[in-house]
Amino acid sequence: MDDLELDLPTGALIAGDAATVFADARPLVEGLPAGRFPARLTGPDLEVRLGEAEPVEWSELPAFATPSGYAALLDAASLAEYTDLGDEPVDEFELLAERFGAQDAARFQDVLALRGRAGSAALRLGRDAAGAVCRIALRFTADGR
Numbered sequence: 831m832d833d834l835e836l837d838l839p840t841g842a843l844i845a846g847d848a849a850t851v852f853a854d855a856r857p858l859v860e861g862l863p864a865g866r867f868p869a870r871l872t873g874p875d876l877e878v879r880l881g882e883a884e885p886v887e888w889s890e891l892p893a894f895a896t897p898s899g900y901a902a903l904l905d906a907a908s909l910a911e912y913t914d915l916g917d918e919p920v921d922e923f924e925l926l927a928e929r930f931g932a933q934d935a936a937r938f939q940d941v942l943a944l945r946g947r948a949g950s951a952a953l954r955l956g957r958d959a960a961g962a963v964c965r966i967a968l969r970f971t972a973d974g975r
Contacts, residue, residue, distance in 0.1 A: 834869040834935055836878045836942045836966075838862055842906035845891075845953050845968065848943045849898035849923040853913040857906050858891055858953060862963055869935070869942055875954075876935050876944040878903070878966040885956025885965050893950040893971050900927065901944050901951035901968055908940035946970030 841864045842857035862880060869878040894901075900923070904912060912922055926938040935944050944951070947970060956965030 835866050837866050837940045838905045839907045844904050847896045848900035848902035875967040875969045881964045883958035883964040886959050888954050888956050891953045893952040896951045899948045902941050904941045
């Protein structure tokens with residue numbers, strides 16, 4: 831799928847289970863470049879390219895729970911439009927799940943999501959030679975790490 835993109839107007843990335851992202855979610859990564867970036871499936875990963883540089887090192891952030899089996903990426907600016915702004919899980923998740931069909935990844939209301947399995951998922955950050963994040967990879971994990 832070549833039509834996937836991640837919008838990062840503020841460069842503050844939120845990641846979590848697509849069904850349980852709440853209005854009070856906080857970014858896992860801040861200070862990313864602002865803009866719209868291409869994403870694609872690369873094996874089990876959903877990879878977002880933040881620039882042309884190739885990563886010279888990778889680091890992994892702590893895993894997060896994915897009880898619905900869907901992991902989502904979105905910018906902090908998109909959170910209010912995606913959530914109910916209350917204490918309940920987002921209704922929009924049902925619409926996102928409908929959009930998947932036979933796809934492994936989909937986009938809905940500036941949310942980029944990967945379908946996997948209930949359990950956990952983690953983000954890996956690829957850094958270029960200057961230390962800037964140039965790739966984001968989202969992957970479901972086998973053991974919650």
